[in-house]
Amino acid sequence: MSDTMTLDQLARQKNRTDHYQIEIQALDLGWYFVRLHDSNQTVFTLVDDTGETCRFTGTQWVSRALRPLGFTHATLTWSSVADEMVGATASVPSPEEMMAHGTRVSFETR
Numbered sequence: 001m002s003d004t005m006t007l008d009q010l011a012r013q014k015n016r017t018d019h020y021q022i023e024i025q026a027l028d029l030g031w032y033f034v035r036l037h038d039s040n041q042t043v044f045t046l047v048d049d050t051g052e053t054c055r056f057t058g059t060q061w062v063s064r065a066l067r068p069l070g071f072t073h074a075t076l077t078w079s080s081v082a083d084e085m086v087g088a089t090a091s092v093p094s095p096e097e098m099m100a101h102g103t104r105v106s107f108e109t110r
Helices: 007-012 059-069 095-100
Strands: 003-006 020-026 032-038 043-047 073-078 103-106
Touching: 003 007, 007 059, 020 059, 020 095, 032 059, 032 095, 059 073, 073 095
Parallel strands: 003 043, 020 073
Antiparallel strands: 020 032, 032 043, 073 103
């Protein structure tokens, strides 16, 4: 199970942009979760002050939350591991595989 972190906790950390890789995990129905990967292979889920996972309705909202903290980019991933081929096996990718095969997105806030 992943550890959690609030935006305020992230903002208080020094060298946060050097320490974390940002993952934006796309879910069905237009929801996005943010996960932070550190160098110790720990994955933190971004949560609100009540401990609920922060849900964003687009990558621009993630950018507006993280760009002011100095983050310039993230990796967009998809959580689905279903295969459309009948009878084909599908395995759950590791966090490292998801980050390696995701799509890099840039943060720009206007």
